[in-house]
Amino acid sequence: xxxxxxxxxxxxxxxxxxxxxxxxxxxxxxxxxxxxxxxxxxxxxxxxxxxxxxxxxxxxxxxxxxxxxxxxxxxxxxxxxxxxxxxxxxxxxxxxxxxxxxxxxxxxxxxxxxx
Amino acid sequence: xxxxxxxxxxxxxxxxxxxxxxxxxxxxxxxxxxxxxxxxxxxxxxxxxxxxxxxxxxxxxxxxxxxxxxxxxxxxxxxxxxxxxxxxxxxxxxxxxxxxxxxxxxxxxxxxxxxxxxxxxxxxxxxxxxxxxxxxxxxxxxxxxxxxxxxxxxxxxxxx
Amino acid sequence: xxxxxxxxxxxxxxxxxxxxxxxxxxxxxxxxxxxxxxxxxxxxxxxxxxxxxxxxxxxxxxxxxxxxxxxxxxxxxxxxxxxxxxxxxxxxxxxxxxxxxxxxxxxxxxxxxxxxxxxxxxxxxxxxxxxxxxxxxxxxxxxxxxxxxxxxxxxxxxxxxxxxxxxxxxxxxxxxxxxxxxxxxxxxxxxxxxxxxxxxxxxxxxxxxxxxxxxxxxxxxxxxxxxxxxxxxxxxxxxxxxxxxxxxxxxxxxxxxxxxxxxxxxxxxxxxxxxxxxxxxxxxxxxxxxxxxxxxxxxxxxxxxxxxxxxxxxxxxxxxxxxxxxxxxxxxxxxxxxxxxxxxxxxxxxxxxxxxxxxxxxxxxxxxxxxxxxxxxxxxxxxxxxxxxxxxxxxxxxxxxxxxxxxxxxxxxxxxxxxxxxxxxxxxxxxxxxxxxxxxxxxxxxxxxxxxxxxxxxxxxxxxxxxxxxxxxxxxxxxxxxxxxxxxxxxxxxxxxxxxxxxxxxxxxxxxxxxxxxxxx
Numbered sequence: 001x002x003x004x005x006x007x008x009x010x011x012x013x014x015x016x017x018x019x020x021x022x023x024x025x026x027x028x029x030x031x032x033x034x035x036x037x038x039x040x041x042x043x044x045x046x047x048x049x050x051x052x053x054x055x056x057x058x059x060x061x062x063x064x065x066x067x068x069x070x071x072x073x074x075x076x077x078x079x080x081x082x083x084x085x086x087x088x089x090x091x092x093x094x095x096x097x098x099x100x101x102x103x104x105x106x107x108x109x110x111x112x113x114x115x
Numbered sequence: 116x117x118x119x120x121x122x123x124x125x126x127x128x129x130x131x132x133x134x135x136x137x138x139x140x141x142x143x144x145x146x147x148x149x150x151x152x153x154x155x156x157x158x159x160x161x162x163x164x165x166x167x168x169x170x171x172x173x174x175x176x177x178x179x180x181x182x183x184x185x186x187x188x189x190x191x192x193x194x195x196x197x198x199x200x201x202x203x204x205x206x207x208x209x210x211x212x213x214x215x216x217x218x219x220x221x222x223x224x225x226x227x228x229x230x231x232x233x234x235x236x237x238x239x240x241x242x243x244x245x246x247x248x249x250x251x252x253x254x255x256x257x258x259x260x261x262x263x264x265x266x267x268x269x270x271x272x273x274x275x
Numbered sequence: 276x277x278x279x280x281x282x283x284x285x286x287x288x289x290x291x292x293x294x295x296x297x298x299x300x301x302x303x304x305x306x307x308x309x310x311x312x313x314x315x316x317x318x319x320x321x322x323x324x325x326x327x328x329x330x331x332x333x334x335x336x337x338x339x340x341x342x343x344x345x346x347x348x349x350x351x352x353x354x355x356x357x358x359x360x361x362x363x364x365x366x367x368x369x370x371x372x373x374x375x376x377x378x379x380x381x382x383x384x385x386x387x388x389x390x391x392x393x394x395x396x397x398x399x400x401x402x403x404x405x406x407x408x409x410x411x412x413x414x415x416x417x418x419x420x421x422x423x424x425x426x427x428x429x430x431x432x433x434x435x436x437x438x439x440x441x442x443x444x445x446x447x448x449x450x451x452x453x454x455x456x457x458x459x460x461x462x463x464x465x466x467x468x469x470x471x472x473x474x475x476x477x478x479x480x481x482x483x484x485x486x487x488x489x490x491x492x493x494x495x496x497x498x499x500x501x502x503x504x505x506x507x508x509x510x511x512x513x514x515x516x517x518x519x520x521x522x523x524x525x526x527x528x529x530x531x532x533x534x535x536x537x538x539x540x541x542x543x544x545x546x547x548x549x550x551x552x553x554x555x556x557x558x559x560x561x562x563x564x565x566x567x568x569x570x571x572x573x574x575x576x577x578x579x580x581x582x583x584x585x586x587x588x589x590x591x592x593x594x595x596x597x598x599x600x601x602x603x604x605x606x607x608x609x610x611x612x613x614x615x616x617x618x619x620x621x622x623x624x625x626x627x628x629x630x631x632x633x634x635x636x637x638x639x640x641x642x643x644x645x646x647x648x649x650x651x652x653x654x655x656x657x658x659x660x661x662x663x664x665x666x667x668x669x670x671x672x673x674x675x676x677x678x679x680x681x682x683x684x685x686x687x688x689x690x691x692x693x694x695x696x697x698x699x700x701x702x703x704x705x706x707x708x709x710x711x712x713x714x715x716x717x718x719x720x721x722x723x724x725x726x727x728x729x730x731x732x733x734x735x736x737x738x739x740x741x742x743x744x745x746x747x748x749x750x751x752x753x754x755x756x757x758x759x760x761x762x763x764x765x766x767x768x769x770x771x772x773x774x775x776x777x778x779x780x781x782x783x784x785x786x787x788x789x790x791x792x793x794x795x796x
Contacts, residue, residue: 018458021458027450034454037457037458037461038461041465041468044465044468045468058149078154085157089251089255090430091454091457092255093254094433094437094449095450097258097437101443101446110447189295192295193295200288207281207288207340
């Protein structure tokens with residue numbers, strides 16, 4: 001049961017992110033919601049690769065331990081973090097430009113493209 | 116942004132350089148520890164962020180030119196690419212200076228295994244990421260300045 | 276050394292190298308940068324063509340990045356392919372060929388089109404990066420790398436859509452696309468993670484070889500189908516597509532069309548090659564068919580009321596994607612049923628695959644003509660144009676060809692693929708074909724309207740100075756026109772040499788899996 005706790009956290013975080021994505025009106029809050037969803041996915045990947053009592057998956061640093069945690073999900077997580085950083089930077093820059101053009105961050109007022 | 120108080124500035128003077136050293140450490144040991152080019156580069160890029168926060172934009176922009184970071188970016192990318200191409204008769208990014216696994220095992224634990232192109236690739240990626248993140252921070256900072264200071268200026272080159 | 280074997284890697288290396296080289300090249304002035312853009316995309320096209328030839332001749336090619344040998348999939352003592360593997364079968368090679376033709380045409384077009392604007396070295400970088408991401412999605416054999424490439428192409432396209440950053444609507448379109456596509460790609464990552472957790476593999480072939488349906492697999496399938504259908508612009512999730520297509524610079528829109536086809540490729544790869552007959556129920560095929568019908572009908576019905584020319588074409592994109600989803604969904608419906616497959620299923624898949632080719636060509640051409648109109652007149656609104664046929668004869672000619680092809684008028688290639696889809700979907704249920712026919716009629720009506728308002732009629736006084744666009748732009752359009760006319764004049768050659776191997780490769784799940792994991796599993 002306690003082994004499943006990370007996945008429970010993942011579910012809660014993911015739902016929190018989705019709810020605030022749909023309910024909040026402020027663009028910065030929406031960007032934060034997207035970051036939360038990304039973090040939930042990263043926790044999901046890392047906890048997939050965890051083995052109880054496992055050591056670092058580097059050949060010569062592992063010491064005497066016989067089990068290692070899986071390295072592939074960790075590599076996936078790192079890549080996902082890099083990508084998340086790029087998108088977050090881009091998203092925030094876009095939000096800055098929106099603020100310059102519209103003078104507001106409320107999504108209900110930013111709707112030039114309709115129909 | 117205005118410069119912060121003298122306490123912050125002195126703290127920045129004391130510790131900012133260590134960020135670069137630590138970043139370089141993480142980059143160089145990227146092949147054998149859970150670090151690597153991206154992580155080290157990100158640490159090194161916090162140097163410019165710290166300077167911006169502590170000293171404000173006017174001073175920092177008089178100290179550094181964004182062209183330097185552009186150069187780092189291009190150098191890192193090109194180095195990455197050439198390393199990849201060097202493996203070519205076999206396959207892209209083949210570990211051509213690596214020592215086979217059996218030899219590493221025979222030398223025993225504790226010896227840092229020669230990981231071939233991965234170490235070099237980490238250095239290239241580290242330089243690239245440090246440059247790119249610095250550019251991101253600087254240009255976002257410039258973006259803030261643009262609408263802090265009065266009305267929006269016309270953008271160049273977009274003639275519509 | 277035989278370069279034939281390295282084509283899959285070269286297909287990614289050339290545009291990537293071009294993207295990295297662009298800031299250096301732009302130190303040498305505008306000319307050097309333009310040459311780089313065109314040369315990199317032309318070389319990509321050549322490599323894609325050679326790769327396609329070699330795959331047709333020698334069967335599935337795969338390429339292992341960073342191995343001692345590019346054929347070495349498995350390190351000794353392991354039973355699963357662990358390295359970064361590119362796998363190219365006839366379907367991927369076909370898609371890569373379509374995509375690189377569109378990329379080449381868009382690059383030629385952009386040389387003149389972007390000439391007036393600053394920031395061109397970034398434009399070149401992002402354009403080639405977008406092409407890299409698109410081609411990577413088409414030839415990767417690995418679910419996680421598929422995510423990486425989808426993100427490369429998304430990030431490049433966010434930047435390109437917001438390229439005119441002093442235009443509020445461009446920023447807004449890019450922001451909308453960013454928000455929607457980030458959530459979608461996170462869902463793809465969750466799906467890849469859950470399949471990894473179950474099967475300890477990320478390779479598509481390795482997952483497909485041992486897949487049995489369970490809760491985790493159903494979850495992954497729903498996430499993958501939902502987010503990839505969003506990326507290719509199926510109906511309920513289409514709202515980003517017309518905005519993004521309308522606001523991006525035109526050369527980029529031409530490439531974005533091909534990128535949405537790469538997402539469609541991913542959808543089909545997941546459904547046919549990973550899940551395949553193991554999918555069991557008919558729920559997902561019907562879901563894809565319903566997505567297809569809804570996007571066809573609602574896309575075209577929203578298109579007829581538009582008067583911004585690029586938005587109108589954007590809504591037509593939604594409706595054309597519906598045809599492909601319909602054709603491939605019908606094929607998926609009868610995947611496990613040999614008699615139905617021989618009866619109408621394979622025809623449907625052939626129609627869908629042929630429509631991918633046609634759609635990429637004529638939709639890219641339509642966007643390029645719209646861009647040419649905008650370049651020459653400076654106007655986007657159809658009501659402000661008129662009588663341009665006399666001023667821009669070549670553009671008019673190419674617009675007529677593309678519009679006839681998209682509306683499915685009989686001699687053109689659009690007719691052939693639509694006919695294949697009609698007859699096969701009629702066998703499933705007549706109402707599917709009725710909706711498809713109705714959509715086709717509305718498409719024709721809409722393009723007749725565009726032709727009539729923009730090109731015919733009296734000349735407007737403020738458009739008297741309009742001239743034909745420069746030759747490089749025309750050349751970009753000619754490339755696509757030649758592809759359309761080629762498929763129109765030689766339909767049986769195209770069907771048997773271009774489409775049928777691709778359709779056969781798509782259906783052949785065991786061949787795709789066997790090429791990587793072999794008989795030794």
